[in-house]
Amino acid sequence: MTAIQQEITQLLLKWSKGDADALERLIPIVYPELRRMARRYMGRENSQHTLQTSALINEAYLKLIDQQAVEWQDRAHFFAAAAQVMRRILIDHARRYRYEKRGAGARRIAIDDVAIIADERASEFVALDAALVALTNLDARKGRIVELRFFGGLTVEETAEVLKLSPITIKREWRTARAWLYREISGENVTVDSKL
């Protein structure tokens, strides 16, 4: 149990119980940790630009969060909070990435495959976030399912547990949400390369 884990866990719990300031203190701690982890996993799988998803997510939760300190009844709140933090961090990051790349006189050109893929991913993140806001307005539960599964990295079963729904329902709702988001994003003429 490291000091960082304890701090992150406490801040996430505070935030999930309504302490808005906790988020502002969370992000600067979680963000560098995520970057370090990401770089290491990228390093390992660099040649294919693919990652071992479960390994990365497991490590993210194991390293960042003291799961034993979270009471069973808090778990739903807790993972929902974690997913929101992740969403906020990743989307902010994608926005800044695009700004640095395209705004302010283009920091640099794409020098390799990683940079090209990263650029495309950044665009997808920004488009997805906007679409997810719209989906949540239309159907809040589907919005939460996407947030938990996509940003929080939870499995169908874990998402079902957090939302107190059946896994079947989560699967069905996810499928609609996925189709809706895809349509929304394609409709905005954002390229979604099916090969990515």
Add this chain to the structure above:
Amino acid sequence: MNAEGWNRVDELFQNAVEIQPSDRRAYLDKECRGDEFLRNEVESLLSSDSCDWEFIDRSALESAAVLLADEQQKVGHYEILKLIGRGGMGEVYLARDQILNRDIALKLLPQEYTQDPDRLSRFQREARTISALNHPNIITIYELGNVEDQEFISTELIEGETLRTRLKMGAMLIRDALEIALQIAGALAAAHRSGIVHRDIKPENIMLRPDGYIKVLDFGLAKLAEQSESFLQSTNAEGLDMSSGLLMGTARYMSPEQAKGISVDSRSDIFSLGTVLYEMLTGRPPFDEEHTATLTESILHEDPLSIDKLATAVPANLVFLVDKMLSKDRKSRYQNADELIKDLKFLQKELVADASHLESRRPESMLGSMLERIARWPGLAFSLIIIAVVLAIGYSSFKFLRGEAAEASTERLLAEAGTWTTKSPISSPRWQAEPAVLNNVLYVAGGWNVCSPFANLESYDSATDTWTQKASMIRARGGHGVAVLNGQIYAVGGSIDCAVHISSVEAYDPATDSWSEKAPLPSARAAHVVAVSNGRSEDRQVDRACADANPAIGSCRRGSRRNYLCDGRRRSVRRVVHG
């Protein structure tokens, strides 16, 4: 769309995806009953549903990792261009220094190795020491730094391949293997003199440049890892998985001391270099068991198959040298890298000589038999080593002590590559002074300033870089020969004027700091070379003297000093016996 409308769309979509695509049209005909908006909504969702969309099917963190990692392409003022290597000690990237506008290699140290500040600062101290050596065979460190808790090292970018890559092509030529071993040993000798043990000599840490230079990487890093592991294990009760695989690459080349986990010194590096040399010569490591336990057992107790069983045309001396490097008992190995260098150079010369003189392949070849005797006769090893030192230092010193520029400075040859560093000067400018090494101390005796000969003897302490005056020679002289024999320095012949050669021989005893007269040479001579060897005669110790000033000894030529010993095997030099 209101909530009710959306719920209807959702319901129809979820039902439609459950039925066969061919039946969906009929299903929607029935359910939508002419509501085109509803039908369009559901159909467009169905069409989206059939699209591949990996981005959403992976987790965000996975996709973001590319992004996060890409942004990491800047570490401080270095822009990471691409990954060029990866090992237990972190990833190495090709990066661009944006301030100096040059490409460098950037190594990011794994966090688990840099958590303990004491050990980290010890590592940094070592890195500074190593970088101060400025040795041509040690990678140049540009910067040690930290950005957002990420420790990094920037170093020169080395073109070429690692020895590991080269070894994938199998065993190497003996000549190439010796040259590589020699350069590695040069790097080790310099590091060891500064009290730094590499601890992780292995093919992965050796870079081969296309121009023939060898660069040794990662000095001191192994210690950081080693200590961090015990640090982690002692502080993390749950224990990180320090599985054997993690250290396997290193384990194959580790010394018995490392296998036992006891403290190591420079002789551990000699062993590891022995394993590398073994692999270069045979194409396989001496200890190649799969599992750590059996590997450790082999390193501790088993003698690897002799290299001449695995490779052809391996000289007996080389077998001996590798065996000596791989001695389980470190007291039986080369005691320092300098000793090893001398024998490697010896072997190199022998190899060259063998290539040019077919007849010298016979076992009675003088150098060959001499080297063979080292094994049986440890007492002899000392005098042989002295010969090699005199040859090595004498040859390099020759350039400046006998050079036309009579500058009062001495310099030390750092490597065959030719890097010189300025050391403190001797007492006065002179030429044709003669160096000698006795008990690991460098002496310079005599020499001339214009046509006035010196009698003085000075000794040099490399630790303090200072010269000390010793007892003067009985006769002042320059252009004399110097050799170390039985713990004394012999000054042989020389000249006392620009044209007057002498035959006088005297010997210096460091125990009493005095010179004593010895039997003179049969004829006066100067600018000659003296060497010590074991003769074939009953008198085991003889001086071989040869004067280029004496036309009677035709095979000795000025400028071929290095060849004199080789020529000696053809007995073209006169033998002078001293009691």
